[in-house]
Amino acid sequence: MSRWRTEVPTSGSVSLPPDPHALDGLGRNHSIETALADLVDNSIDAGASDVLIRFMQQRGRLCGLYVVDNGRGIRADRVDAAMTVGGSAAYGADSLGKFGLGMKAASFSQARSLTVLSRTADSHVVGRRWRIGDRTDFQCDVVPPDFAHEEIDRSWNLKSSDTGTVIRWDDVTGFPATDDPTRVQGFLTATMTRILDHLGLVMHRLLAEGRINIGIDAEDTDLATAGPRFDVTPLDPFGYQKPGHLDYPKRLTATAHGHAIHFDCHIWPGRSKTRQFQLVGGVVQRQGLYFYRRKRLLHAGGWDGVTVPDPRLQLARVAIDIDDEIIGLFHMNPEKSRVTVGPEFAHLAEQARGEDGTTMADYLRDAEAAYRTSRERSRNRRRMMPPGRGFEPALKGTIADEVPFVEGENPIDIRWRRFEGTDLFTVDRDSRTLWLNDQYRSTVLSGRRGGLNDAPLVKALLYLLVEDVFQGEYLGAKDKDNIALWQEVLTTAVLCEVARSEKE
Ligand SMILES: Nc1ncnc2c1ncn2[C@@H]1O[C@H](COP(=O)(O)OP(=O)(O)OP(=O)(O)O)[C@@H](O)[C@H]1O
Ligand SMILES: [Mg+2]
Numbered sequence: 001m002s003r004w005r006t007e008v009p010t011s012g013s014v015s016l017p018p019d020p021h022a023l024d025g026l027g028r029n030h031s032i033e034t035a036l037a038d039l040v041d042n043s044i045d046a047g048a049s050d051v052l053i054r055f056m057q058q059r060g061r062l063c064g065l066y067v068v069d070n071g072r073g074i075r076a077d078r079v080d081a082a083m084t085v086g087g088s089a090a091y092g093a094d095s096l097g098k099f100g101l102g103m104k105a106a107s108f109s110q111a112r113s114l115t116v117l118s119r120t121a122d123s124h125v126v127g128r129r130w131r132i133g134d135r136t137d138f139q140c141d142v143v144p145p146d147f148a149h150e151e152i153d154r155s156w157n158l159k160s161s162d163t164g165t166v167i168r169w170d171d172v173t174g175f176p177a178t179d180d181p182t183r184v185q186g187f188l189t190a191t192m193t194r195i196l197d198h199l200g201l202v203m204h205r206l207l208a209e210g211r212i213n214i215g216i217d218a219e220d221t222d223l224a225t226a227g228p229r230f231d232v233t234p235l236d237p238f239g240y241q242k243p244g245h246l247d248y249p250k251r252l253t254a255t256a257h258g259h260a261i262h263f264d265c266h267i268w269p270g271r272s273k274t275r276q277f278q279l280v281g282g283v284v285q286r287q288g289l290y291f292y293r294r295k296r297l298l299h300a301g302g303w304d305g306v307t308v309p310d311p312r313l314q315l316a317r318v319a320i321d322i323d324d325e326i327i328g329l330f331h332m333n334p335e336k337s338r339v340t341v342g343p344e345f346a347h348l349a350e351q352a353r354g355e356d357g358t359t360m361a362d363y364l365r366d367a368e369a370a371y372r373t374s375r376e377r378s379r380n381r382r383r384m385m386p387p388g389r390g391f392e393p394a395l396k397g398t399i400a401d402e403v404p405f406v407e408g409e410n411p412i413d414i415r416w417r418r419f420e421g422t423d424l425f426t427v428d429r430d431s432r433t434l435w436l437n438d439q440y441r442s443t444v445l446s447g448r449r450g451g452l453n454d455a456p457l458v459k460a461l462l463y464l465l466v467e468d469v470f471q472g473e474y475l476g477a478k479d480k481d482n483i484a485l486w487q488e489v490l491t492t493a494v495l496c497e498v499a500r501s502e503k504e
Pocket of ligand 1: 038042043046069071072073074078081082083096097098099100101102103104165
């Protein structure tokens with residue numbers, strides 16, 4: 001047998017620049033919403049206070065997309081580095097950028113052409129364009145300043161500023177190849193919703209702090225008008241009212257290579273129908289770890305070896321900030337949509353302790369117990385009729401979270417109508433409506449403007465009181481007597497209110 005050599009010998013070298021097709025492979029794990037999040041990261045890094053995402057529609061077809069911000073722009077001497085794959089700069093301590101890859105990977109995952117136009121404080125404009133597919137070299141096109149000006153100065157539905165950046169995608173591969181209005185509108189609505197949800201989730205801390213506003217609209221180039229702007233609202237996966245266990249949230253801390261790692265352990269109050277609890281995907285996937293880097297959520301859910309997913313742990317969510325780069329412990333993928341943990345991580349979680357000595361195992365046990373209690377609580381509650389029209393969505397949501405509904409029954413509405421006499425309400429079992437007497441409306445609203453979902457407090461109280469009489473085949477003697485009693489008391493009460501408001 002021949003001798004094994006530890007060093008591989010070489011006899012010269014050849015230059016092998018990557019084939020431009022390599023660009024096609026960038027960002028393969030992106031979806032349109034994660035790609036856009038990557039561009040919004042850049043806008044945030046550029047100090048923007050407002051970002052607009054705009055879909056472009058021409059002769060019925062979706063043809064392009066813009067991401068426009070009012071940040072500080074890209075300097076003329078920096079634009080070529082910005083367009084370079086891997087052309088990274090020095091990053092600030094709270095910079096979301098890291099790889100020098102994001103904009104290119106995000107854009108080429110969705111579109112065949114990326115144009116960048118930007119204006120800085122010295123009012124210089126720059127423009128560059130990358131197209132993939134039609135080049136055999138790494139040449140980036142220079143866009144003339146007059147076109148750059150034109151694009152930057154278009155009427156964007158954006159808080160204006162003297163500086164800013166326009167990112168333009170053409171030949172977007174994921175857009176439907178049709179001008180059929182129903183299909184285009186369906187695609188647009190579904191895609192915008194996904195983007196609003198995803199950005200609301202990953203940016204929720206930055207949005208809640210007011211660091212950034214993000215809007216989405218669509219422009220019809222034939223009419224030269226943009227539709228309404230929809231703003232991204234924060235979607236906080238820890239956004240419950242009251243925790244499901246009095247001792248929580250609790251911070252458990254472990255130390256790795258001299259860095260403290262905090263596990264902020266939360267317990268939701270119960271299975272909830274709110275967007276904050278449901279998020280996107282199933283609740284079982286949404287239990288577990290939430291990794292944040294520089295206030296940006298990277299990764300939502302999963303236990304990464306700390307424990308195994310279990311329906312009984314669905315109220316458990318743990319926030320972990322990985323601002324410090326802790327070598328070997330965490331890796332984020334270049335798409336910034338996943339964090340993978342090193343083999344030490346599960347061991348570290350085991351060592352984490354709260355100030356009172358709480359361990360991860362204690363926390364998981366408490367989360368499971370809270371789940372059991374919340375199940376029992378709602379199982380033991382009397383079934384009620386579901387609320388229908390006249391209730392504010394938040395109120396309906398809370399009722400749905402708290403009470404089991406009578407199955408197969410139509411919801412009951414609470415609405416206003418003028419009727420004779422002084423009675424405050426009538427029970428209309430046939431139309432499943434509790435009518436409120438319109439002559440008291442302005443008093444109940446104390447001068448505030450009315451609407452379908454007005455007077456939530458009065459409606460909630462009446463719902464809790466009267467809901468029962470909508471149940472069953474007919475109105476029993478007991479029900480009738482109760483209604484008479486409530487009517488007497490409440491009508492007197494509302495007449496007192498009228499008298500007081502007239503005195504004022
Ligand atoms: N909207 C913008 N405003 C100002 N500068 C921008 C904007 N978008 C990109 N840039 C510049 O382009 C550079 C390259 O962006 P890119 O997203 O490709 O990489 P990165 O942000 O540096 O790192 P990462 O790969 O982690 O996103 C940025 O570092 C920034 O200097
Ligand atoms: Mg970036």
